[in-house]
Amino acid sequence: MRIITTESYQEMSLEATKIVAGQVYLKPTSVLGLATGSTPEGLYDNLVAVHRTIGLDFSEVTTFNLDEYIGMAPENPQSYHYFMHKHFFDLVNVRPENIFPDGCAEDVPAACKAYDKLIREKGGIDLQVLGIGRNAHIGFNEPDVKFEATTHKVKLDDETIQANARFFEDEEAVPRYAISMGIKTIMLARHVILLANGPEKAEAVKKAVCGSVSPAAPASILQLHQDVTVIVDRAAASMLPEEYQHGAHEIF
């Protein structure tokens, strides 16, 4: 695990941009796993800028989204499908036949199985982008997750519902269920980058980077991944040991 602590959200987004842009430049047929949420917005803005200014080409890239609310139509502005189009896909030349978990699938278990199969058929995920929840969830893999789970239906924690209510009219409007890549799906990605900013993520980052590996803190499993880069701003790094609060370090 490598950790890069930056001075600001902007710098965190730039470090992530170097990694994602480098991946796509070196392997134009890359398979990317992409996250939604406020954290990666700066990354997507930067990738759009790199596409527009120097022509970074996404035409051969395949993308898989990490998660989606169940029962939410793609055209709903709160859907993760809509988010990805608005912030990224509609602004670069990724081909429309990108694939998402279908939040409206009638047979959810079958859709989940098909999703993992499709990832395998595309050669597996080269680079997975992750944010982190305040309770250390990744995707929608909430505490007490089964590490062996592949893409599956998830019941959202109350804490996650409260945290995500800011995107909805009120808390009642937040869906209670989602489809998420499972921990096993995420762990099969060849390289993972985890982004976090702000003081409200400090505790989760501490659990992910230096806590015990436990289903109680789903992101802690990343300590067992062979190629993870954690990119955080100073506020999100504030509960880490002093030496990790500046610069870049190989932790183990």
Ligand code: GLP
């Ligand atoms: C959400 C999403 C995650 C995201 C996380 C953090 O619930 N399911 O994929 O990484 O929580 O979101 P944000 O970046 O908005 O803080």
